[in-house]
Amino acid sequence: MPAPDFNLSDFLPYRLAVLTARVSKLLASIYEERFGLTMPEWRVMVHVARSEKVSIREIHNCVNLEKPSVSRAVAKLEEAGLLAKATSARDQRLVEIVLTPEGQKVLEALIPEALAVEARLLGALSEGEREQFSELMERLHRELDLNPDAPKRSAKDLPSSGSSRLPAE
Amino acid sequence: MPAPDFNLSDFLPYRLAVLTARVSKLLASIYEERFGLTMPEWRVMVHVARSEKVSIREIHNCVNLEKPSVSRAVAKLEEAGLLAKATSARDQRLVEIVLTPEGQKVLEALIPEALAVEARLLGALSEGEREQFSELMERLHRELDLNPDAPKRSAKDLPSSGSSRLPAE
DNA sequence: AGCATTTCGTTTCATATGAAATGATATTGA
DNA sequence: TCAATATCATTTCATATGAAACGAAATGCT
Incomplete structure (x- = not known):
């Protein structure tokens, strides 16, 4: 019987979920308690800071938030x-x-604090290990990209399109 | 001005959240669509399979679910x-x-399918890379363990206590 | 031009979540 | 022994979420 042999703590999806939950909650304690923002609001803010005059849908497509979440975050x-x-002319x-x-x-005020949280975390890794971790996450992403059942990732989150600021128009 | 230089796609908490969301949704499509289970129900099931006669609180402490979530999952x-x-005597x-x-x-029936999802994902990594990824996740966990502001992780998820079945009583 | 279709953003509506309250049982300490 | 406290599971209650419906505006097609 396979059931009793299955150990949740060794299961990759669970391990990712647990680690991510801890990191997300730690970060949330910054933008919530100190700035009164929710996670969707935080993501909207940082996206709008990069590219101005954005639409709801563009934000939705870029920062992994559902359209209603973006709409509500923007309203608040x-x-x-x-x-x-x-409204656009x-x-x-x-x-x-x-x-x-x-x-x-x-x-x-918020970004330096967010970066400090990240820096402290990454402090546990050497420079080479950070690159390795990044590379392995990207490898998992690419496997998901090949899987038709897996949800798609936004174009903005693809390896090299993240930083380049092409107006796309 | 620091704001426009901040790139969400390179920010570790965001990257973890995006990857985890994709993996979680992919896995959810298995236990939801095919077995009518939610994620909390799935976690409860696998925990109960390992250690029988467990209480709500023990499950709560072990599989990273809030007490009400466990209670509701168990009821369903x-x-x-x-x-x-x-009720215990x-x-x-x-x-x-x-x-x-x-x-x-x-x-x-469910566990082999869950393992297949994991296997396909891990297929993108070599054996050494899997160990490396695992090690680096654990390193990030340990950094969080040192941070008093970070949420604690369950004892079950600590490196070596996962498999060993010590009654702890 | 005029109707059908698509694409916006917003709003419903049904469900999920978690902090706090609740009621029931155990344990502690005088 | 018997109040005071602690612990358990459940239930409230207020909020978050996302799929689907909606109205408004643009586009396509004839």
Whole structure:
């Protein structure tokens, strides 16, 4: 019988879930407690900071959030004065989202703290090990990319398209 | 200004979250669609299969689920006839949970499929790389263990205590 | 031009989640 | 022995989530 031999603690999906949950909660304690933001709000903020005048759908496609989550996050951030929304002149269905100066300030305070959390974590790894870990995560991603049953990843999260700022238009 | 330089796609907590979400959803498509189980129910099942007569709290402590989630999962699994609940004779507050033969059957069908998902993923890595990835995840865990702000991990998920079956009493 | 289809963002609605409250039982200490 | 406290499982209750429905605007097709 195979059942009793199965050990959850050795099972890759579980191990990933447990590690990710710990890291996510630690990070959340920063942007929630200290800045009153939720995780979707945090992701929206950092995306809008990079590329201004973005639409809801673009954010949705880029930062792994469902459309309703983005819509709600944007609504709350506008309410809080951290970003501004305007309907596009060219296409009235679209919305153009930009950070307000206030939003800039919050992000400039928040990002160093987020990076500190990451730095502390990565401090447990040597430079070579960080690259190795990164490479192995990417390898797992590529395996998922080949699997038609696996959910797709956003284009923004592909290896080299992350940093380059091509307007794509 | 630090804000525009921050790239979410390179941020470790985000990368972990994205990878884990993909893997979790892929696995969920197995136990949900094919067996009608939720993730908490799946975790409860595999834990109960290893150590019988467990209480709600023990499951809670072992498989990274909140107490209400365990309670609800157990209720639904009992309803479905996959496990049986009885109040302990020694301590009437405790509940003793065991797998039914029907639950055994389900698990014996489900586990190979779960292992197949894992195997396909790990197929992207060589044996040495799997060990390396495992080691690096453990290193990140240990860093979190040192951080008082980070959530604790369950004793069951510590490196060597996973498999050994010491009654701890 | 005019109707069908697609693409937006938002809102429903049904479900999932977890912190706190609850009721029941055990344990502790005077 | 018997109150005070602690621990267990469950249940509330307020919030988060995402699939599907929705209305508005753009595009395609004839």
